Amino acid sequence: xxxxxxxxxxxxxxxxxxxxxxxxxxxxxxxxxxxxxxxxxxxxxxxxxxxxxxxxxxxxxxxxxxxxxxxxxxxxxxxxxxxxxxxxxxxxxxxxxxxxxxxxxxxxxxxxxxxxxxxxxxxxxxxxxxxxxxxxxxxxxxxxxxxxxxxxxxxxxxxxxxxxxxxxxxxxxxxxxxxxxxxxxxxxxxxxxxxxxxxxxxxxxxxxxxxxxxxxxxxxxxxxxxxxxxxxxxxxxxxxxxxxxxxxxxxxxxxxxxxxxxxxxxxxxxxxxxxxxxxxxxxxxxxxxxxxxxxxxxxxxxxxxxxxxxxxxxxxxxxxxxxxxxxxxxxxxxxxxxxxxxxxxxxxxxxxxxxxxxxxxxxxxxxxxxxxxxxxxxxxxxxxxxxxxxxxxxxxxxxxxxxxxxxxxxxxxxxxxxxxxxxxxxxxxxxxxxxxxxxxxxxxxxxxxxxxxxxxxxxxxxxxxxxxxxxxxxx
Numbered sequence: 001x002x003x004x005x006x007x008x009x010x011x012x013x014x015x016x017x018x019x020x021x022x023x024x025x026x027x028x029x030x031x032x033x034x035x036x037x038x039x040x041x042x043x044x045x046x047x048x049x050x051x052x053x054x055x056x057x058x059x060x061x062x063x064x065x066x067x068x069x070x071x072x073x074x075x076x077x078x079x080x081x082x083x084x085x086x087x088x089x090x091x092x093x094x095x096x097x098x099x100x101x102x103x104x105x106x107x108x109x110x111x112x113x114x115x116x117x118x119x120x121x122x123x124x125x126x127x128x129x130x131x132x133x134x135x136x137x138x139x140x141x142x143x144x145x146x147x148x149x150x151x152x153x154x155x156x157x158x159x160x161x162x163x164x165x166x167x168x169x170x171x172x173x174x175x176x177x178x179x180x181x182x183x184x185x186x187x188x189x190x191x192x193x194x195x196x197x198x199x200x201x202x203x204x205x206x207x208x209x210x211x212x213x214x215x216x217x218x219x220x221x222x223x224x225x226x227x228x229x230x231x232x233x234x235x236x237x238x239x240x241x242x243x244x245x246x247x248x249x250x251x252x253x254x255x256x257x258x259x260x261x262x263x264x265x266x267x268x269x270x271x272x273x274x275x276x277x278x279x280x281x282x283x284x285x286x287x288x289x290x291x292x293x294x295x296x297x298x299x300x301x302x303x304x305x306x307x308x309x310x311x312x313x314x315x316x317x318x319x320x321x322x323x324x325x326x327x328x329x330x331x332x333x334x335x336x337x338x339x340x341x342x343x344x345x346x347x348x349x350x351x352x353x354x355x356x357x358x359x360x361x362x363x364x365x366x367x368x369x370x371x372x373x374x375x376x377x378x379x380x381x382x383x384x385x386x387x388x389x390x391x392x393x394x395x396x397x398x399x400x401x402x403x404x405x406x407x408x409x410x411x412x413x414x415x416x417x418x419x420x421x422x423x424x425x426x427x428x429x430x431x432x433x434x435x436x437x438x439x440x441x442x443x444x445x446x447x448x449x450x451x452x453x454x455x456x457x458x459x460x461x462x463x464x465x466x467x468x469x470x471x472x473x474x475x
Contacts, residue, residue: 028178029062035072035228039186042233043196043285045221046241047348050078051196053229055189056087061181065094070175074193075100075226081192082175089185095178103169109139111166119148121158132158172226195224196285198236200295200350202371204382205363206333208356210305217295217347219266219277221285229285236266238348238373239274266295268345275346275373298342306332306381307425309392309415313432313450316409316472319399327394328386329415329425331367335380347374352382389418390425390458398469405475408438413466417458427454427466433474440468 040056053074061068070084079098085091101107113136120129137152138145145154175189198221206213219236223229266277279293308330315323333354337343353368367384374380398410417423432450444452456464 028065028067030069031059031061031066032069033057033059033071035230038230040233041229041231042235043229044235044237045196045198046237047198047200048241048243049197050192050194050243051225053191053193053196056186057189058184058186060184061091061179063181063183066179066181068177068179070177070189071172072227073173073175073191074196075173076194076196076224077173077175078192078194079175082189083191084177084187084189086181087186087188090180090182091185091187092180093177094180097176098173099168099170099176100173101168101170102173103165103171106139107169108162108165109136109144109160111169112136112162113139117163118161119146119156119158120161121156129159132156134160193225195222197222200238200348201292202347202350202352204301204333204352204354206303206354206356206366210333210356211303213301213303213354215296215298215301215343217297217350218292219295219348221289221291221293223285223287223289223291226287228287231282232285234279234283234285236277236279236348237271237274238277238346240373241274266293275348277348295348296343296345300342301335302341304334306334307387307390307423308332309413309425309427311394311427311429313430315394315396316431316433316435316470317407317474320396323394323396325393326391329390329392331384331387333382333384335382336377337374337380338377344376346376347371347380349373352380354382354384387423390423391416391418392425397467402471405433406471406473408469408471410439410469411467413454414463415456415458415466416463418461420460422460423458425456425458427456429453431470431472433472435470435472438469438471440466442466442468444468 037057037059038055039058040054042054044052044054046052059068077098079096082096082098084093084096115136117134117136119132119134121132122128123130132148134156135147136144137147143155145152146156147153148156198219201218201220203216203218204213221234266279269276269278277295283291283293285291309327310330335341335343337345337347349370349372351368351370354366355363356366357363367382369382369384371380371382392413392415395412395414396409397412399407400409401407413427415425415427428451429444430451437444437452442454442456444454446452454466456466458464
């Protein structure tokens with residue numbers, strides 16, 4: 001073979017060798033990361049039963065390709081929201097998998113359908129277990145069917161022993177990435193999870209005159225994600241964040257554990273069109289825990305107690321006669337969320353529970369109501385219940401049709417106060433349409449285009465009557 005042919009042959013062999021090397025699969029190193037490698041964890045909780053988890057971990061990755069098991073993530077994770085990035089170094093994600101086929105007795109039986117197991121049953125005569133070789137034929141919800149000693153039987157009493165755990169069964173949900181990495185590095189992983197939520201709860205204690213009170217606000221956190229987050233930087237988002245609802249979401253179970261923490265505070269700030277509350281110290285969010293943290297404290301808040309006797313717009317469009325008798329009067333507390341009223345903090349929606357001391361000094365529960373997200377400088381109205389000693393009647397004394405969708409009616413409202421002190425009541429009349437008061441025994445106040453009110457003061461153990469005539473066109 002001449003020199004030229006020899007060189008040509010060598011070149012062909014070299015190209016073939018490179019091509020063969022390229023076809024060989026690259027070796028993949030197996031790695032595992034747990035919560036023990038967490039350097040930092042931040043939790044942002046939304047009051048719609050979901051949260052954002054941000055973890056930073058130092059992970060010992062090999063240079064090249066690594067199959068990384070990322071453990072101790074939420075069991076309620078939304079896998080499609082997961083993101084991983086390097087905080088130093090080179091990292092490429094080739095594949096991402098979420099393994100959630102969890103180890104359980106039922107799952108073990110299902111995986112061993114068609115395979116051999118051992119069944120042990122206690123023998124009282126011999127004082128030890130009898131052993132049976134069995135084949136699992138079916139493991140559905142209707143029971144377990146096995147072949148034992150050549151016979152088919154179901155729900156055979158005994159303890160089932162399995163030779164090993166199937167490779168695709170895991171104890172906890174796990175993220176698995178196929179990574180191309182430059183080696184050991186710090187990574188940040190973020191994901192959304194269900195069953196992480198919070199709500200606001202408020203305790204208002206009012207004075208004896210019902211015109212002032214002290215308010216304490218609590219944040220109640222619920223973690224039923226199946227995962228514990230220790231030393232977490234906690235943020236709360238208050239607002240109505242748009243989310244696409246999926247049928248796979250499960251309802252939140254109420255946790256059994258309760259922990260209360262006082263003396264802490266949140267820093268509040270505007271965030272997009274929502275409000276963000278940041279706890280000024282790290283905290284632990286344990287799985288199956290309900291935790292309470294102080295949100296605010298405000299003393300000597302001015303309150304206005306209101307008694308309101310409500311009507312209805314449809315009363316004016318027909319002939320009714322006696323509309324209501326002994327109707328209870330609603331009781332409300334109004335307060336201004338302003339700095340002048342020792343408040344002025346945007347309040348997340350939640351439940352306000354109100355207490356008052358009796359003559360012995362013991363606090364008694366007197367009502368609760370829910371409030372929506374309330375910006376600063378807005379009024380809050382809390383419905384307390386119905387007055388026991390203040391009632392009213394509403395009677396239609398005349399009604400006549402003046403044409404299509406036009407009528408004129410006369411009304412008598414009687415309010416009775418059985419208390420030993422005078423009572424101020426607001427008679428709230430929603431009417432709608434085009435209306436005109438023709439006659440009235442007491443001046444009304446036009447609240448808006450569809451509402452007018454009367455504000456009688458009822459002496460102690462006395463009654464007050466209000467009469468008026470109104471003409472209305474509603475179409």
